[in-house]
Amino acid sequence: MSVRPGRRTAVGRFRTAVGALVVALAAGAAVTLPAAEAQAAGPRAAKVVYLTFDDGPSPAYTPKVLATLARYGVRATFFEIGQNVAAHPSVTKQVARAGHSVQNHTWSHPDLRRLSASALNAQLADTDRAVRAQTGRTPSCLRPPYGSVNSTVRSKAAALGKQVVLWSVDPADWSRPGTAAITSRVLDNVRPGSVILLHDGGGDRGQTVAALPSIISTLKARGYGFAALCG
Template sequence: MVGWRALVPIVAGLTSAVMVAGSGAVPAAHAEPQPAVSQPAVPEPAVSKLVVSQPAGLDQKVVYLTFDDGPSEYTTRVLDILRRHDVRATFFLIGANIRQHRALARRVFEQGHSLQNHSWSHPDMRGLSWPAFKRQVLDTDAEIRKQTGYTPQCLRPPYGAVDKRVRKRAAALDKRLRLWTVDPRDWARPGAKSIARWTLKQVEPGGIVLFHDGGGDRRQTVAALPKIIKTLKARGYVFHRLWCG
């Protein structure tokens, strides 16, 4: 995954929604309100970082904190902060990283967070053959299932790279696509203050925030997280997990 961030420009202001229908039961203990999304036609992206999924109409000030590309050495620090502030989040995990850090993936689950699918090795899934696409998703499902006992229903394609074929294939595997509405650019390491400032400026009720706990040096994300959580709580936000059920 080294170098992928250099290929990814920011697409600001996109608020179109993408949700691919899936099926399957969600553990009853994990039932939570999910962000309401519409299903307009979405053009194929010209760039790989497509910011989509704009929730609307929620009764509470809900925010979804999500973390991509783990597990890694920084996941432990993120977990400690989330536990200290009694916050639950969603971790979109890389299958190959789970294999290297199975105990850590198990800890994410045991602390009450949602583990979801972010592919096996972080490719642009638009260019994969159907057999390769299935391996990326199903092999990661298997690793998550070993640690949690459930099969994830959310899929976040790497780079937010989504087109008609990716949506169709995800649906065939009973996956719903979940991307984000707020990208504070933590992957570019702009500084902890910048990460916190951009997040707090952009979050709205129902927002899905993109952070990273893997894929590189994530010390800035770790440093920014306490202020973000404290400020959002002071603004009356509650923190929910994504399940896509």
């Protein structure tokens, strides 16, 4: 199918805006797509959000998350812990085969600001190797545990060719506040361009799994689309 020159330009500007989104997230900002870029990309592209899942892969919960994403035709980004990838390699492979983005969330979930240079490097490089072995791709983004980041962490990430990606909507699902609370905290705070922080690993994620269908279906009903970061 041919694409009109004006439409191709609009799509290009939208992709540039998404790149700017990742950079803004590296600074820890709550961000949305610039209005001009969103309008140029069209009303559907203007309302895009990014579902992200931390601390997996989990053999108990990641497949359930994947099943829901598949049911609604949604792509997401999974920030995975290296030691979990090593323990459950087939689950990481399943995430990648489903078309989702698999990114670096360190090897063992430490506060990277407190590590020596060599230990920090090992946390990122070891996770890269584990993910690459299952997906065939080296992660291009890093999500620091706890959102803890400083100039050293940014420099090391940049040296490894990575963007630092945080989030703009956090329902604190890790604390298991209840399915209804997780759902309402996301839906009440989401905006075009929001990066939503959820968890598929690190504990009992049954509430997150239960909240996901309502989150996705409601956002779709509001006219939102979904995309993966760093993919």
